[in-house]
Amino acid sequence: MQHFEFYTARHIEDALTFLSEKGERCKVIAGGTDLIPALRKEDIHPDFVLNVLELRSLNGITELNHSIRIGSTVTFTEMVESDILSHFFPSLVQAAASVGSPQIRNRGTIGGNIANASPAADVLPAILALDGELELESKKLGTRRLPLSEAIVAPYRAQFRQDEILTGIFIKKLESGTRSAFTKLGRRNAMARARMNLSVILRLNNEEVVEELKIVPGAVMPVAKRMERAEKMLIGKKPETSVVEATATAIVEEIVERTGVRWSTEYKVPVMKSLSKRILGELLT
Amino acid sequence: MLKGTKKTRLRMKVNGNPVEIMIKPTWTLLRVLREELSLPGTKKGCEQGDCGACTIILDGKAVNACLVLALQAESKEIETIEGLGTPESLHPLQESFLKYGAVQCGFCTPGMLMVAKALLDKNPRPAVKEIKQGISGNLCRCTGYVKIIKAIQNVSG
Numbered sequence: 001m002q003h004f005e006f007y008t009a010r011h012i013e014d015a016l017t018f019l020s021e022k023g024e025r026c027k028v029i030a031g032g033t034d035l036i037p038a039l040r041k042e043d044i045h046p047d048f049v050l051n052v053l054e055l056r057s058l059n060g061i062t063e064l065n066h067s068i069r070i071g072s073t074v075t076f077t078e079m080v081e082s083d084i085l086s087h088f089f090p091s092l093v094q095a096a097a098s099v100g101s102p103q104i105r106n107r108g109t110i111g112g113n114i115a116n117a118s119p120a121a122d123v124l125p126a127i128l129a130l131d132g133e134l135e136l137e138s139k140k141l142g143t144r145r146l147p148l149s150e151a152i153v154a155p156y157r158a159q160f161r162q163d164e165i166l167t168g169i170f171i172k173k174l175e176s177g178t179r180s181a182f183t184k185l186g187r188r189n190a191m192a193r194a195r196m197n198l199s200v201i202l203r204l205n206n207e208e209v210v211e212e213l214k215i216v217p218g219a220v221m222p223v224a225k226r227m228e229r230a231e232k233m234l235i236g237k238k239p240e241t242s243v244v245e246a247t248a249t250a251i252v253e254e255i256v257e258r259t260g261v262r263w264s265t266e267y268k269v270p271v272m273k274s275l276s277k278r279i280l281g282e283l284l285t
Numbered sequence: 286m287l288k289g290t291k292k293t294r295l296r297m298k299v300n301g302n303p304v305e306i307m308i309k310p311t312w313t314l315l316r317v318l319r320e321e322l323s324l325p326g327t328k329k330g331c332e333q334g335d336c337g338a339c340t341i342i343l344d345g346k347a348v349n350a351c352l353v354l355a356l357q358a359e360s361k362e363i364e365t366i367e368g369l370g371t372p373e374s375l376h377p378l379q380e381s382f383l384k385y386g387a388v389q390c391g392f393c394t395p396g397m398l399m400v401a402k403a404l405l406d407k408n409p410r411p412a413v414k415e416i417k418q419g420i421s422g423n424l425c426r427c428t429g430y431v432k433i434i435k436a437i438q439n440v441s442g
Contacts, residue, residue: 006293006310006356029354036313036352037333049310051357077346101422102400104334106346107353 001039008051012137012167015052020139020163022048028165029053030073031107033100034116058111058167061085069135070169072111076100076123079110088173091180091199095126098184098197111166114148117223119155122197124148125218126182127169128226129199135168136160145170155222178203178212179283183275196220196268198275202283210234215247215276220255220268227254239284248276297358299324300368314358315339315350318365326366326395330424337423340396341365347403349422366395369402377440378402387436389427396423401437410441 009015019026027046029035030053038044052058058073061082068088070079079085079096086093099105099113099122113121114134132148138161148169151159160166174180184197196219203212213235215227230250237243252269259265292307299322308317315332318324318341330338332351339350342364370376378398381387388394397420404411404419411419416437425433 001311004310005291006354008356008359029357031352032354032357033334033349033352036354039311040332049354051354053357100334101337102404102419103337103340103347103349103422104352107348 002042002045004039004046004049006049006051008054010054012055012057012165015050015055015165016137016139016163018048018050019165022050024162026050028115030058030109030112031075032112033104033108034112034118052165063088067170067172070110070171072114072135072166072168073109074111076105076108076110076113077102079123080105089126089130089171089180091182091201092123092126092130092171094182095123095184095197095199098122098182110169114151114169115158115160115166117152117154117156117158119219119222119224121224122184122218124152125197125199125216125224126180127171128152128224129180129201129214129216130171130174131214133170134160134166135170136164137167138164143167149226152223174201175203175212181279181283183279185271185275196272196275198272198279200279200283202280204239204284207238209236209238211236215251217251217255217272220272221258225258227251229254234280239280244277244280244284247280248273251276293356295355295359297360298362300364308355310354310356312355313351314341314343314353314355314363317355317358318350318363324365324367328392328395330392330396334422335424336393336396337400337420338393338396340399340423342399342403345403345406347400364399364402366398369398376402378405378437381436381439382433385432385436385439387429387432389425389429393423393425393427397425397433401440404437405441411437413438416441 026048028050059071061084062069063084076096076099113123127148134146134151137143180201182199185195199216201214205211213231215231216224218224230247233250234247252273295308296305318327328338330336334349334352340347341350344361370379378401416434
C-alpha cells in the first residue's frame with residue numbers, strides 16, 4: 001500500500017475543511033470494505049485518507065414526517081436490523097441482507113456502496129426504485145440534495161464534487177398500499193457479487209389497476225437505471241398474466257438494448273425474464 | 286506524492302488490555318495484531334474479505350481484520366482468538382470444536398470460533414440455518430462445514 005496520511009474527523013466541520021483543503025488528493029473512508037482492497041491493489045493512490053466513521057451526524061436511521069433519513073455510515077447490518085426500514089422499505093432491507101457476508105455487512109456502509117457506485121452494488125437499485133435522494137455537504141455549497149438517479153451516471157464514479165461528503169440518504173415514505181421487493185442471483189450465497197438483481201415498487205388502486213410501478217435491474221448494466229418503457233406497459237392496466245409476461249419481455253429487451261449482445265446474453269435473458277416474472281408475481285399476490 | 290514513513294500513535298483495547306503503539310497509517314488491523322502485537326492466532330488468508338480467516342470482534346461485531354485500517358480501531362475494543370480461552374481453561378466453543386472434530390488443518394478455526402462467538406453473544410440459540418448464515422463469510426479449505434455447524438449447535442441453547 002502506498003503511503004498516505006490518515007485523519008479521523010471528530011466533527012463534520014473538521015471533515016469538510018480537511019476535504020476542501022486536500023481536494024482530489026484525499027479519499028474518504030467509511031467501512032473500507034471496497035476502499036482497502038483498492039488501496040492494496042494500488043488502483044488508487046490518495047495522499048490523504050479521511051475517516052468519517054466517528055462523525056455522529058452520519059449515523060443512525062431517523063423517521064421524519066414524510067421521509068426516512070439514513071445516515072451515510074449506517075452499516076448493512078444496521079439496515080437489516082432496523083425496525084423503521086423493515087416497516088417502510090422491506091425491499092431495501094432485503095437488498096442490504098444480500099450484501100457480502102456477515103463480516104462485510106457489519107462493516108460496509110450504505111454511503112460507501114453509493115459513493116463507490118459499483119455496477120454490482122446491491123443497494124443502489126433498491127434505492128433508485130425508491131427514488132432516494134442524497135444529502136451532500138461541502139464547505140463551499142453547504143448542504144444540498146441530489147437524486148440518486150442523477151448522482152450515478154457512470155460505473156465506479158458518483159457525481160459528487162471533490163469537496164463533498166455524502167452525509168445521508170433520504171427516502172420518501174411510500175403511499176399506503178405500495179409494495180416493494182428485491183431479488184438477487186449470485187454465484188455463492190455469501191460474498192457473491194450480484195450477477196443480477198432486481199428491485200420493484202408497485203401499487204394497485206381499488207380497481208386492481210397498476211397505478212405506480214418502478215423497476216430497476218442491477219448488475220446487468222454498467223449503471224443501474226429504471227426500466228421506464230417496461231413500466232409503462234403495466235401502468236394503467238390490470239396485471240393479467242399476458243401483460244406481466246409482456247412487461248418481463250420488455251425488461252430484458254431494454255437491458256439487451258443498453259448492453260448489446262455479449263457472451264453472457266444467452267444466459268442472462270431467460271434468467272432475468274424469470275426473475276422479473278417471479279418478483280412481479282410476488283408483488284401481485 | 287508523499288513518501289514518508291511517519292508513524293502515528295494508536296490506542297485501543299485488545300482482549301481487555303490497553304495497547305498503545307506507533308504504527309504506519311497504511312497498516313491494517315490484521316498486520317498490527319499479527320506483526321506488531323505478536324498475536325498470530327488471527328490468520329492472514331485472502332486479504333480481500335472473502336475467506337474470513339482473519340475474523341476478529343470489533344466493538345462486539347465480527348469483522349475481517351484485513352479490511353480495517355488499524356487507525357480506524359482507535360479507542361475500540363478488539364477481541365481476538367488469543368482472548369477466547371486458555372490451554373487450561375478452553376472456551377465452550379473450543380471444547381465443542383475438539384469434541385466434534387471440527388478442526389482439520391486448523392487454518393480457518395480461529396476465524397470460525399470468533400464468528401461463532403459473535404453469533405452466540407447476540408443470539409444464544411440460533412437455528413441451524415442461522416448458524417449457516419453466521420459462518421457464510423468463512424471458508425474452510427478442508428470443507429469440514431458439517432462438523433463445524435454441529436460444534437456450534439452443541440454450544441447453543
